[in-house]
Amino acid sequence: MSIWLIFLFAAIGTYLIRISGVVLLKDEERIPAPVRRALRMVGPAAMGAIIVNSLFLDHQEWREFGAWHIAAAVAIGVALWRRSQGWSMLAGAVAFAALIAAGL
Amino acid sequence: MKRASVLGIGPAEWQHSWDGLRAISSLMVGSALFGLAFGALVRDAGINPWAGLFGTMTVVAGASQIAIVESVRAGAPAIVSILTAILINARFALYSAALAPLWSAFPLKWRMGLAYLMTDQSAVVALRERDEPDPIRRRWFALGAALPFVLVWVLGTIVGLILGPVIPAAWQVGFIVPLMFIAVLVPGLQRPAELVTIAGAAAVVLLGHTWPFGLNVFVGIIAGMIAGASFEAWQEKRRAGAAATTAQPEPPELPDPAGDVP
DSSP: OOHHHHHHHHHHHHHHHHHIIIIIIOOGGGSOHHHHHHHHTHHHHHHHHHHHHHHHEETTEEOOSSHHHHHHHHHHHHHHHHOOHHHHHHHHHHHHHHHHHTTO | OOOOOBTTBOHHHHHHHHHHHHHHGGGHHHHHHHHHHHHHHHHHTTOOHHHHHHHHHHHOOHHHHHHHHHHHHTTOOHHHHHHHHHHHGGGHHHHHHHHHHHHTTSOHHHHHHHHHTOOHHHHHHHHTTTTOOOHHHHHHHHHHHHHHHHHHHHHHHHHHHHHGGGSOGGGOGGGHHHHHHHHHHGGGOOOHHHHHHHHHHHHHHHHTTTSGGGHHHHHHHHHHHHHHHHHHHHHHHHHHHHOTTTOOOOOOOOSOSSOOOO
């Protein structure tokens, strides 16, 4: 299947999810509690999976320890310290640029 | 003197939209940068840039779009790419349900249009107006937050698609993917159940790193959700059993308030 169709089907599925409440369901309480509980965890699960996959793996192989891991640790540290998206991104980007420039 | 309408939109509606835009403005840079990273990733993966732009304008959800590109690059069957994307975007069901009572008075075409523009950030911003009694104010505020946020995302993608091939490989722009998600995810982490979720997802992603088609991410997300939700259910049961006198149900919560971009 072409990439166009993959995006199209993903878009249709995503749009149906987006209208599920505001057009179809209209009441959060009608979502069963276990499903609601699981949906609350989608964000951390999806983002956690993507972070770990991109940070530690490179095309199914282990990524060699270096700038990616150190800069990510800096970004996580600043995120926990300042509780700020902007500061976390800035610190991670600066650390990564410095490490790359240093040849790591 | 009475102010005239612009583009057929009255001054009060413009003001409501402006308020929405201001409420989301601090997150706009992140949206643009993430769009740029997605555009560059599309070029890096050798995918038709027009298809990448089509994806950005139709799916309008960055994490799932990146998952599609990565799984296509890994040679995954189309159904795996599509299901992974839909799974990642399942969280919108919760936003949609939470917004339903706020938007129930809106005309159908408004609800359908705003749903298309729904992102984690714009949903959270729109929910801040839950005590606003005027539905006209609520809908223009929601539009003022959601539309510019998505426009910036699309523009960022276009810049990334154009600049992608000229960005030196040594810059390793792919690092924006974990960095962006760290910046979105970590500042909002508060509950132990979220840590269990991440640990569960991470363990499966790493243990399954040899699985084909990027299935480790798909299965990892499901495993993380089950682990986190089970842990939370166990925690609540334990709390209720141990201290029946003080146990109170927690108010409904949304997924990570910082959320995906877009």
